[in-house]
Amino acid sequence: MRNTIIRRVIVLGAIACLSLLTVQTYWVLRTWDLQEREFNRKANQALLDAANQLAQMNVFALPTKKLVEQVSSNYWVVNVNNVFEANDLEYCLDKAFETQSLKEDYQYGIFDCSSDQMVKGKFVKYSPGAENKVELSEPLPKHQDSDFIYYFGVQFISKSGNILSNMWIVIAFTVLMLITLAFFIYSMIVILRQKQLSELQRDFINNMTHEFKTPISTINISTDVFIQNDKIKDDPRLSRYALIIKEQVLRLNTQVEKVLQLAKIERDNIELNVEEIDLAMLIQHISPTIEMKINDKQGQLHLDLDAENALVRADKLHLTNILHNLVDNGVKYSGEKPDIRIGLRNQGKFLVLSVQDMGIGIPKDHQKRVFDKFYRVPTGNVHNVKGFGLGLFYVKTMCKEHHWKLDLQSEMGKGTLIEISMPQG
Numbered sequence: 001m002r003n004t005i006i007r008r009v010i011v012l013g014a015i016a017c018l019s020l021l022t023v024q025t026y027w028v029l030r031t032w033d034l035q036e037r038e039f040n041r042k043a044n045q046a047l048l049d050a051a052n053q054l055a056q057m058n059v060f061a062l063p064t065k066k067l068v069e070q071v072s073s074n075y076w077v078v079n080v081n082n083v084f085e086a087n088d089l090e091y092c093l094d095k096a097f098e099t100q101s102l103k104e105d106y107q108y109g110i111f112d113c114s115s116d117q118m119v120k121g122k123f124v125k126y127s128p129g130a131e132n133k134v135e136l137s138e139p140l141p142k143h144q145d146s147d148f149i150y151y152f153g154v155q156f157i158s159k160s161g162n163i164l165s166n167m168w169i170v171i172a173f174t175v176l177m178l179i180t181l182a183f184f185i186y187s188m189i190v191i192l193r194q195k196q197l198s199e200l201q202r203d204f205i206n207n208m209t210h211e212f213k214t215p216i217s218t219i220n221i222s223t224d225v226f227i228q229n230d231k232i233k234d235d236p237r238l239s240r241y242a243l244i245i246k247e248q249v250l251r252l253n254t255q256v257e258k259v260l261q262l263a264k265i266e267r268d269n270i271e272l273n274v275e276e277i278d279l280a281m282l283i284q285h286i287s288p289t290i291e292m293k294i295n296d297k298q299g300q301l302h303l304d305l306d307a308e309n310a311l312v313r314a315d316k317l318h319l320t321n322i323l324h325n326l327v328d329n330g331v332k333y334s335g336e337k338p339d340i341r342i343g344l345r346n347q348g349k350f351l352v353l354s355v356q357d358m359g360i361g362i363p364k365d366h367q368k369r370v371f372d373k374f375y376r377v378p379t380g381n382v383h384n385v386k387g388f389g390l391g392l393f394y395v396k397t398m399c400k401e402h403h404w405k406l407d408l409q410s411e412m413g414k415g416t417l418i419e420i421s422m423p424q425g
Helices: 003-058 086-099 159-165 168-228 230-234 236-266 279-295 316-332 391-402
Strands: 068-072 075-079 106-112 117-124 133-135 150-155 274-278 300-305 311-315 339-347 350-357 405-411 415-423
Touching: 003 068, 003 075, 003 086, 003 159, 003 168, 086 106, 086 117, 159 168, 168 230, 168 236, 230 236, 274 279, 274 316, 279 300, 279 311, 279 316, 279 339, 311 316, 311 391, 311 415, 316 339, 316 350, 316 391, 316 415, 391 405, 391 415
Parallel strands: 300 339
Antiparallel strands: 068 075, 075 150, 106 117, 106 150, 117 133, 274 311, 339 350, 350 415, 405 415
């Protein structure tokens, strides 16, 4: 995977995750705020109702100002400004909370400012039909307002927990989002590790192939000298061995060049020298070289260059390599006598280059992968067709760089047709 693709994945993924995190954080805070406002509204109304009912029961008037004040997030004080019984207060609170559907545990305290202390206080656990009231071991906080003379305070000790319990759907989605974020981070770590291993592997292969270049060149030069020797020419057996060495050295050098070329492609160093090319003339120019490969196996080459306009804009070197790779692939998989057909035709605004063989064909379940790097159709323990699986990968890469459409059609026992559609120049 190229560095640009990895960077793009990381940046876009990070933006997506941060966006989700921002939106989810907003909704969590928004939901919390709404839930807290609703709780505070119910608590204020319930305490106001309890104070009014308490005043009616004990026949006294309530202050017109500062009757109910919220001192903290979960603590309210109610200034009734008159003496009342604790049992009356409990009855009024229970009834008011039930009316407002406040099913909360709470603790209350009754304060007398003349003595500057809490005169009564209990913890009341919400449990319908049961007595769950316990005397407070520690007094509730006193209110510092001097206008408050005789008042009671109510504290909801589990307010935050109950608000959270009402937000379980939002919390569940938040947890799922965090799991997704953690999975994304883990995936990025794995991808970066794999990329590092891939770079180490690629550097090793590059260094190894570069090291091969020197001995291959030396063997090639030595083989040329060996072939030109008169004694070798006079001995058919030695001459044949010398030609075999020459042929295999050239084959090894071709494979090394392919590896180095693909390494350059993977480093994002592709520089296309685009020019206007008459593809029909190019094919005719390189056809003698192609025919030599096919004739070595007693095969045939057919040229169907019927296109009226064969001009395309392309890199001549890479286009030539594409043709050689496609023909080489057709020859390798055509059996003893390859029958290769190269065609050109106009199709709308495109020039279509086709290379067809009458070989063994490619199974359907392997056709989508034959353009992958190093991929070769499995043949069990039979290795009669040599190669590294780089030729078609190179073709696909160059077509992608030129923005050409690549298509493959194949049927077992009937051969393979590869077509490249190029915008006409």
